[in-house]
Amino acid sequence: MSQFAVELRDVVKRFPNPGGGEITAVNHATLQINHGEFFSLLGPSGCGKTTSLRMVAGFEWPTSGEIFIDGKPMGRTPPFLRPVNTVFQSYALFQHMTIFQNVAFGLEMEGVSREETRRRVEAALEMVQLTGMGSRKPRQLSGGQQQRVALARALVKRPAVLLLDEPLGALDLKLRKEMQLELKALQEQVGITFIYVTHDQEEALTMSDRIAVMNKGNVLQIGAPVEIYERPNCRFVADFIGETNFLFGKVKAIDPDFVIVSLHGSERELVGIPLGKFYSGQEVVVSVRPEKMRIFDDTPLKIGVTPNQPNCFPIRIINTMYIGSDTRIVIDFGGGTQLKVWEQNHLSTLDTLAYYAPGQELWVTMRPENVLILPQEE
Amino acid sequence: MSEKKPALWLRIYALLAYAYIYFPILILIIFSFNTQKINVRWEGFTLQWYKVLFNDQNVILATRNTLIIAFTSTIISTVIGTLAALALQRYRFPGYGAAESLLYVPVIIPEVVMGISLLAFFASIGLTLGLGTITLSHIAFNIPFVTLVVRARLHGFDKSIEEAAMDLGANELTTFWRVTLPTIMPGVLSGALLAFTLSLDDYVITYFTAGPGSTTLPLRIFSMVRFAVTPEVNALSTLWVLTVFIVLLIGQIAQRSQSPQQTR
Amino acid sequence: MAAETSSVSPAPRFSLIRQLRESPHAQGLALISPTLIYLLFTLVLPLLLVVVLSFMTRGPYGNIIYRVNLGNYTRLMDTLYLRILGYSLLTAALTTVGTILIGYPLAYYIARTPPRQRSVYLFLILVPFWTNFIIRIYAWIMILRTEGLLNSFLLKIGFIQAPLDILYTPTAVLIGMVYEFLPFMVLPLYTSLEKIEPAQLEAAADLGARPFMAFLRVTLPLSLPGMIAGSILVFIPAMGMFVVPDLMGGAKTILVGNLIRNQFLTARDWPFGAAASMLLLILTLIFTLFYTRRAGFGEELLV
Numbered sequence: 001m002s003q004f005a006v007e008l009r010d011v012v013k014r015f016p017n018p019g020g021g022e023i024t025a026v027n028h029a030t031l032q033i034n035h036g037e038f039f040s041l042l043g044p045s046g047c048g049k050t051t052s053l054r055m056v057a058g059f060e061w062p063t064s065g066e067i068f069i070d071g072k073p074m075g076r077t078p079p080f081l082r083p084v085n086t087v088f089q090s091y092a093l094f095q096h097m098t099i100f101q102n103v104a105f106g107l108e109m110e111g112v113s114r115e116e117t118r119r120r121v122e123a124a125l126e127m128v129q130l131t132g133m134g135s136r137k138p139r140q141l142s143g144g145q146q147q148r149v150a151l152a153r154a155l156v157k158r159p160a161v162l163l164l165d166e167p168l169g170a171l172d173l174k175l176r177k178e179m180q181l182e183l184k185a186l187q188e189q190v191g192i193t194f195i196y197v198t199h200d201q202e203e204a205l206t207m208s209d210r211i212a213v214m215n216k217g218n219v220l221q222i223g224a225p226v227e228i229y230e231r232p233n234c235r236f237v238a239d240f241i242g243e244t245n246f247l248f249g250k251v252k253a254i255d256p257d258f259v260i261v262s263l264h265g266s267e268r269e270l271v272g273i274p275l276g277k278f279y280s281g282q283e284v285v286v287s288v289r290p291e292k293m294r295i296f297d298d299t300p301l302k303i304g305v306t307p308n309q310p311n312c313f314p315i316r317i318i319n320t321m322y323i324g325s326d327t328r329i330v331i332d333f334g335g336g337t338q339l340k341v342w343e344q345n346h347l348s349t350l351d352t353l354a355y356y357a358p359g360q361e362l363w364v365t366m367r368p369e370n371v372l373i374l375p376q377e378e
Numbered sequence: 379m380s381e382k383k384p385a386l387w388l389r390i391y392a393l394l395a396y397a398y399i400y401f402p403i404l405i406l407i408i409f410s411f412n413t414q415k416i417n418v419r420w421e422g423f424t425l426q427w428y429k430v431l432f433n434d435q436n437v438i439l440a441t442r443n444t445l446i447i448a449f450t451s452t453i454i455s456t457v458i459g460t461l462a463a464l465a466l467q468r469y470r471f472p473g474y475g476a477a478e479s480l481l482y483v484p485v486i487i488p489e490v491v492m493g494i495s496l497l498a499f500f501a502s503i504g505l506t507l508g509l510g511t512i513t514l515s516h517i518a519f520n521i522p523f524v525t526l527v528v529r530a531r532l533h534g535f536d537k538s539i540e541e542a543a544m545d546l547g548a549n550e551l552t553t554f555w556r557v558t559l560p561t562i563m564p565g566v567l568s569g570a571l572l573a574f575t576l577s578l579d580d581y582v583i584t585y586f587t588a589g590p591g592s593t594t595l596p597l598r599i600f601s602m603v604r605f606a607v608t609p610e611v612n613a614l615s616t617l618w619v620l621t622v623f624i625v626l627l628i629g630q631i632a633q634r635s636q637s638p639q640q641t642r
Numbered sequence: 643m644a645a646e647t648s649s650v651s652p653a654p655r656f657s658l659i660r661q662l663r664e665s666p667h668a669q670g671l672a673l674i675s676p677t678l679i680y681l682l683f684t685l686v687l688p689l690l691l692v693v694v695l696s697f698m699t700r701g702p703y704g705n706i707i708y709r710v711n712l713g714n715y716t717r718l719m720d721t722l723y724l725r726i727l728g729y730s731l732l733t734a735a736l737t738t739v740g741t742i743l744i745g746y747p748l749a750y751y752i753a754r755t756p757p758r759q760r761s762v763y764l765f766l767i768l769v770p771f772w773t774n775f776i777i778r779i780y781a782w783i784m785i786l787r788t789e790g791l792l793n794s795f796l797l798k799i800g801f802i803q804a805p806l807d808i809l810y811t812p813t814a815v816l817i818g819m820v821y822e823f824l825p826f827m828v829l830p831l832y833t834s835l836e837k838i839e840p841a842q843l844e845a846a847a848d849l850g851a852r853p854f855m856a857f858l859r860v861t862l863p864l865s866l867p868g869m870i871a872g873s874i875l876v877f878i879p880a881m882g883m884f885v886v887p888d889l890m891g892g893a894k895t896i897l898v899g900n901l902i903r904n905q906f907l908t909a910r911d912w913p914f915g916a917a918a919s920m921l922l923l924i925l926t927l928i929f930t931l932f933y934t935r936r937a938g939f940g941e942e943l944l945v
Contacts, residue, residue: 494916
């Protein structure tokens with residue numbers, strides 16, 4: 001067994017543009033995916049994630065660079081000779097075949113005996129909880145069931161790697177959440193490497209061991225969900241994963257662990273942690289997630305925070321939105337900057353005075369570890 | 379459009395229009411059972427004209443010719459036309475636009491022009507007119523219609539089912555036979571049905587490309603009609619209408635059993 | 643492993659297969675080539691031959707003298723032939739108008755019936771359409787001829803004293819043509835009428851349009867593509883038609899189609915027939931281009 005289940009080495013894919021010229025769908029992507037890993041390719045539509053997956057499957061060939069599956073370079077190997085299988089976004093079930101025939105198709109192509117085919121197909125159908133559905137046609141099944149058939153059809157081949165192209169995209173939200181957990185459990189059960197393409201950051205965070213965030217053909221960051229969320233390496237990743245506030249400023253001083261940024265448009269200074277190398281005077285972006293700020297009334301001393309401590313500022317409430325679990329507040333941070341702040345509703349009360357009101361003058365604090373300093377991009 | 383019931387005047391109009399469409403055909407059928415030969419006046423019921431028809435050697439020969447031509451040209455034009463539909467719907471290649479326009483030509487040029495051009499061509503290369511030349515000509519005008527029908531069917535074709543087949547280990551040929559062809563089969567069949575009927579029905583092009591001994595049913599009916607109004611033609615027409623009706627009905631029922639697939 | 647490059651994939655056994663697999667262009671060309679080759683021999687070359695023929699001259703025994711000249715075309719400018727041409731245009735135009743007048747309300751009706759009934763009504767339109775067209779002409783001959791159904795009926799009720807001579811007149815030709823081509827108009831009209839969403843008519847009503855205005859300003863313009871497709875499907879074959887005039891017009895009615903047929907089979911003046919064919923072809927091409935410029939051409943033609 002080679003070191004990686006799948007490796008993309010400096011892969012470029014260009015398509016001819018119908019209007020002339022070329023479009024770069026994947027731009028010098030390098031990825032290493034470990035055996036047994038649940039790996040997600042995450043990004044907005046058109047970011048190159050699906051093209052990358054299709055190149056692993058063999059539906060497209062790289063313009064340059066190389067893809068290795070279990071250490072073997074794939075070159076222009078056609079899909080039917082690759083040890084990977086795909087679950088398609090549209091499921092791509094064969095409408096003219098029964099469920100059984102759909103699942104058995106891949107085994108038939110391998111020349112597996114009739115008896116073994118029957119056994120393996122039934123086991124696969126049982127695994128996705130479709131026992132006894134074998135004689136139905138795809139269109140007699142619900143969307144969720146069709147999804148499971150597509151999964152069984154791919155898994156029955158016991159591929160080295162399973163490729164999933166937004167497999168839950170067509171399902172409604174509730175079913176989707178259920179299937180996310182099921183898929184994750186299934187992956188742990190079969191121990192096969194999963195490469196999962198999605199544009200849904202929450203889905204990627206829920207299921208993945210590691211995530212590669214892509215945009216405009218570039219792989220921006222590869223890491224575990226926690227790293228991607230808590231320590232994004234650029235403004236795009238911070239913005240795409242979850243919600244955040246951006247503030248703009250200039251590096252004023254650099255400490256070994258912290259950086260002080262003086263914000264544009266106000267006298268205020270923020271202390272945060274540097275994600276990257278910085279020099280004094282550099283233009284930077286500051287990212288602070290809305291749930292990582294706290295609002296206090298006019299007595300910050302009560303909880304041991306003094307106005308002279310770092311990252312503690314007077315603010316004004318602009319509006320609040322009660323959404324049940326949270327209250328989402330927009331504050332005027334001064335200097336024309338508005339920030340989103342989310343507060344959990346710890347207390348159950350109908351007393352309107354317990355909630356903030358527009359126009360209230362209050363304080364906000366944020367811990368330096370929650371203030372992320374990112375390089376300003378062009 | 380709206381689910382509301384159409385206005386009264388419109389319903390009466392439609393009724394009259396359908397009467398206009400069916401009245402002549404009905405007359406045709408009724409008088410095939412009439413004992414009177416010359417006048418269109420009901421005299422009495424008889425099956426004698428059917429007996430005459432079934433003993434008419436010319437009609438029998440013409441039927442045989444018509445069926446040979448229709449089957450041969452349908453099979454060949456369906457194969458060629460389906461390949462063209464696949465090419466036009468799935469690929470881009472040099473000369474794409476030219477190929478597409480060329481396929482429209484037989485659909486829009488007047489039949490008489492196509493007929494005389496084929497006649498002149500066959501004469502100039504020294505091909506004897508007969509069943510062969512008729513069949514060659516029928517294939518030519520059928521290919522575009524098959525292509526049009528199959529292309530329409532391919533329009534909503536989900537290419538990922540082919541990728542799925544390849545992904546599961548089928549090579550290109552197996553993918554085509556096991557997945558692509560069965561999926562587009564309804565379209566191919568309706569293309570074939572259209573080709574068959576067009577061939578069966580064709581008078582003009584057949585007229586120019588036929589030789590001695592290769593008379594087809596439409597040619598035969600034409601000469602019968604031209605000479606005299608005889609109930610034998612009525613009997614033949616009745617059988618023809620009936621056959622068409624049954625074939626179409628089967629087609630409709632088959633399509634209806636397929637339709638849930640289309641609503642996807 | 644690092645030294646290996648993309649060329650190390652398992653090489654297919656035949657380089658031809660490999661080339662096909664790797665070139666979508668080659669795949670497309672391979673699939674289209676039978677059609678192109680077939681139509682080259684049965685469409686392109688024959689039509690080119692007609693073009694060439696039209697510039698030749700008829701010899702004394704119906705043979706062809708190969709000397710390029712414009713004689714046939716100047717001969718076509720003779721009033722006799724111009725009259726035939728004008729008459730053909732008129733007949734084709736009247737046929738088209740006739741099918742629209744009869745077919746539009748019918749297509750409109752079918753489009754407004756509940757979806758389940760629609761297929762039945764369409765089926766009823768299709769049955770005569772799939773029935774041989776000479777049979778359909780024959781049915782009208784039975785009705786229209788001197789001792790035919792119409793005359794016997796009118797005589798019986800005393801509406802007329804002597805039988806009317808309808809058959810073998812231009813009117814008979816028109817009646818036959820409209821009946822022949824009606825389905826070609828109804829089906830594309832239906833296709834475009836059926837696509838009109840009820841919400842658009844509701845919007846028109848909501849904005850104050852009375853039903854007639856809504857029809858004029860919304861339904862009619864939206865059904866125009868269908869009407870254009872239908873007109874092409876009716877006008878072009880009507881222009882070249884010679885069977886209906888043959889059977890229903892007697893010797894009195896001669897259209898361009900009859901002229902061409904006669905030149906090829908009776909007069910055996912192929913060059914002149916070829917020139918007449920070219921004229922017909924050019925007229926129909928102009929007509930088609932004129933109409934297709936104004937609306938997309940395709941879906942409606944498919945029925």
